[in-house]
Amino acid sequence: MNRFFAFVRKEFYHIQRDRRTVLILFGMPLVMVILFGFALTNEIKNAQIAVLDFDHGQHSQRIIDRLLSSGYFRLRQSLTSYRDIEATFRQGHVKLVVVFPPNFTNDYAHDGLAQVQLLADASEQNTAISLTNYATSIIQSYNNEQNPPNAASPLQISVEPRMVFNPDLKGAFVFVPGVMAMVLLLVSALMTSVTIAREKETGTMEVLLVSPLSQLQILFGKVLPYLLLSFLNGCIIIALGIFLLGIPLNGSLLLLLAETLLFIFLSLSLGLLISTIAETQLVAMFASLLLMLMPTIFLSGFIFPIESMPRALQFISQIIPARYFIDIVKGIMIKGVGLGYLWKETLVLVSMSALLMGISLHNLKPRLE
Amino acid sequence: MDKAVITNKLTKKFGDFVATNEITFDVAQGEIFGFLGANGAGKTTAIRMLCGLLKPTSGDARIAGFDVYRQTEQIKQVIGYMSQKFSLYEDLTVRENIRFYGGIYGLNRADLKAKSDQIIEQLNLGSVADKLVASLPLGWKQRLAFSVALVHNPRIVFLDEPTGGVDPITRRQFWDMIYEAADRGTTIFVTTHYMDEAEYCNRVSIMVDGRIKALDTPSGLKRSFGTDSMDGVFQILARGTSTK
Structure with missing residues (x-):
């Protein structure tokens, strides 16, 4: 356990030393919420x-x-x-x-x-x-x-x-769940995949693999700091949405946080999957941006309503995790519904996480033989 | 005395390609063993098998008495590893690097403190102990990387081209450290491209196309190949394959 702790502490050093990371981590949600919340109206x-x-x-x-x-x-x-x-x-x-x-x-x-x-x-x-x-x-x-x-x-x-034209202002608050989905994906998936790729690039991964740390310890040690930071980020965005933009919280805060954690776990699984494939930071970054960020922006209903998409894109949007997360957040915050209404979306996210985590762990094995 | 490394017909195939072909050798405890060969000769594959990173296709190997098939966890505890990339974290300070590597090898708090102080004093890094490794000259990083690879007092340390890109004087200083470690009983298993370094080893093996073509002391090799330098020995072996 001490070994694991030493590893996690090192990860926090990395995050703390890299100004860009810190900036992205905590600047981005703030900027995005303010941008989407006020830029248009100002x-x-x-x-x-x-x-x-x-x-x-x-x-x-x-x-x-x-x-x-x-x-x-x-x-x-x-x-x-x-x-x-x-x-x-x-x-x-x-x-x-x-x-x-x-x-x-x-x-x-x-x-x-x-x-x-x-x-x-x-x-x-x-x-x-x-x-x-x-x-x-x-x-x-x-x-x-x-x-x-x-x-x-x-x-x-x-x-x-x-x-x-739009009497109940449908979609008015969609950007906060959307920003949340985007930021969490970005932080969790992109950052983890990049940081693992960096260890491969600098050759330190070899040394870690030769050390008594198990592969699961290495991966979990990589993931844990970002899990904590992403969760903190999620809380910041929720707080900004409620206190700065006046979005109601009609449902259960506990459920909202639990679902946020679930979505973070899903994003981390995605990041791990990418890192099993990507050998360099650049590849990891592009893979993350192309495979996750773009579809999330365009197909999750965050910016363009799913109902007005062509049929083929509507079909593809069903595999975009953010789509379900956005529905869940909107459901809890604005409609005030509970798990009784959101169990389907939650189930989809749980299954996706399990599948992705399974594939990444399976992918890891042959790399060591 | 126990052998640090014993291999018997150790083989690794990737599909039809035979990366290492029935290599058999042993290394005594405290020996400096040079592992030479051109790029692609199978050195890296061999080292990876010995470190427990790669499962052999056939043959046997024991590291400090532990079996490479079944006892990889025990092997990891008794070996150290340093790659050509020096494997330090540039965005961590000297002290943090030492503590990190000590930490993942399970050293306790008191040992970590003692070990950090000892390494920093030995390498004369007191003035930069809390500076980022990125700011150190190459030669300092290299010596720090070596000390870090020894932080848990391993019985064997694998050095994979540890002196790449370093000038001759710095290389010489580095070899002084290797001798000190060997004198304390650590087995050194080193790969290199530099033939002058091969002369520093107790014994040298030369791999060509996945096989060990020669294994002896540097002077023994020179005598049997009838040349006065290790470079000559290497040329003869390498040319032998190119005309085949």
Whole structure:
């Protein structure tokens, strides 16, 4: 056991000494989550909007002025009827339509309660979400100014956002599970396969094989540090998703962590399999990128919805582990379902891990004879 | 005294290709045994079988009395190994390398400490003990690699072209270390391309096409082949095969 411990400690030295590794390990998830979470939405400036004002009163006019002077919005069109809305969205320039119902000013001034409707083009989900959020907060701050402090019955404007084209915002949160799948694959599979290939390249593998360490100890010693680091990484991404991006965690955290561990184990098996074939770091890296990262990005449903793929690609996507993992994470976090619903995906991942681990261990034997 | 290495008709075939063909020799404990041959003559295959990395196709071999078929785990404990690539981790410090190799051979904490201090003092590496190995000159790395291969006091140490790419003076210093180790009773099994190094060995075997063509002391070999240098002996044996 002490021998094994000495080996694992050496692996941590390697990781710690290699700045690039550390950077990839901990910089990548952060950058990716921020990139996918904010990059798209941060670009919103002068988004084109349309206004459908049935009210033509002073409050509706002032709110429109507020919106347009905020810097976020620019008026492209004033509409006259509901029918115009869909046509406007179809043209694609207008991302948001603000609708003031008849008597808006009257209701607001006399009843203290009025409604505004915001319609957003949700085919670009992130944009739609930010636009409605910005517009809502501008309208609410206008509302606050109208209220005298300590008013007994404060005035209220209820803002009613509606997403057009993609009403339940399917896929809005898909990138966090997707990023998780990608980062874990990258760290687990790529790093392990590269680090094993490096030992072969530098000739230290020979020395290890001549030493009393068993081959399983060597492999497990290689895998263990990355298992721990990947798991830490998974936790970081989950935390970023929840606290930074506001993704709900409706299901069990324990189940989520267990499934994450399962996926990491699967990725490590893949990495081991690659390392039994690859003799150099370069080969290991390309094999990892081509065999795992690309299919994961394109075929897991992370970026392109599986439903809209050609039949042949849909078929291939069934052997992409990340696809199942993404479904599991979405299921647990967003839908809040448990193992009762996710047992099929879990079973697929378990079988895949067993198969891959089996093949890699089998592949190792003949290398020593 | 016990023989460190005994082989009897040791053979390895890869398909139809016979890499080592019925080689038979023995090496005494404490002997410096030179294992010579051109590239592809079967040296590496032979060493791999002796280290327990490769199963022989037929024949027998015993390392420190342990059988290469069934007792590879015991063999691993009593042998050391150093390859031409020096097999140190460049991104680890001198001390970390020593402790790592000592650790995987099962040395305990106190032994590790004592051994590290001893090696660092012997090699005069005190000033760079906590520097990365990558920053050391080639000759220092080589001597460190040799000391590390001896960290668990093996009975036999296999050196696979340990002096590749090193200048003659450094090579000479390295051989001083080999002599010291042999004087302490360690058996040295060394392959080399350099014929001047062959002269330093107690006995030398020369492999050609998977067979051992000659085995004797350097002076004995020179006498029987009627030449005054090991280089001459090697040329005669190598040319003999090329005209065949």
